[in-house]
Amino acid sequence: MNEIPPRSGTAFRLSAGETLTVIDPRGQQVADLLAFNADDPREVISSGRTLDYAETIRLTTGHKLYSNRSRVMLEIVDDTVGIHDFLLTPCSHETFDHFYPEMPRHRGCFGNLAEALAPYGVAPDMIPVAFNCFMNVPVAADGRLQVLPPVSKPGDQVRFVARMNLIVGLTACSAPASNGGTFKPIGYRIDAA
Numbered sequence: 001m002n003e004i005p006p007r008s009g010t011a012f013r014l015s016a017g018e019t020l021t022v023i024d025p026r027g028q029q030v031a032d033l034l035a036f037n038a039d040d041p042r043e044v045i046s047s048g049r050t051l052d053y054a055e056t057i058r059l060t061t062g063h064k065l066y067s068n069r070s071r072v073m074l075e076i077v078d079d080t081v082g083i084h085d086f087l088l089t090p091c092s093h094e095t096f097d098h099f100y101p102e103m104p105r106h107r108g109c110f111g112n113l114a115e116a117l118a119p120y121g122v123a124p125d126m127i128p129v130a131f132n133c134f135m136n137v138p139v140a141a142d143g144r145l146q147v148l149p150p151v152s153k154p155g156d157q158v159r160f161v162a163r164m165n166l167i168v169g170l171t172a173c174s175a176p177a178s179n180g181g182t183f184k185p186i187g188y189r190i191d192a193a
Contacts, residue, residue: 006183009112009171017193027154029184030173032109032130038165047129078159085135091175149180
């Protein structure tokens with residue numbers, strides 16, 4: 001298993017047919033996941049397309065994550081948690097200014113993703129809403145969003161199969177509310193087709 005240290009990120013290639021398993025080794029830690037078409041990074045994971053086609057915000061086993069061109073990028077084939085977020089954008093300097101003004105400013109997942117993805121030709125303005133593995137964002141009847149600690153326990157995981165050649169960005173999230181007030185690593189594993 002590869003490990004992403006707390007409050008950091010990485011990027012890597014994932015070939016069509018390969019499996020990516022995102023693991024929460026200690027529990028209650030969010031991982032922001034992005035996917036770009038490896039042959040044309042202007043094609044990127046799309047929250048809007050995915051939620052529209054799935055007709056739910058509760059994405060889990062059997063759901064597909066679509067691109068901005070309505071093509072399947074990833075398919076969730078196993079999920080031990082069933083609660084993830086695809087509404088909120090990666091945390092950033094501005095997130096810390098807005099929600100955590102008493103804390104030291106941090107570049108957040110956005111900055112970590114921007115740095116990790118730069119060698120693949122992905123500029124900061126190309127970073128969309130991430131699929132936030134394990135993030136717990138209930139929506140109230142009046143539409144209000146709340147960020148609660150993840151329900152994931154040590155060893156919980158979500159497994160994806162790539163449906164095209166991808167560049168993937170992945171973080172161990174830096175926002176306190178997303179992670180129950182603590183920061184822990186995220187594990188991941190890539191298995192051949």
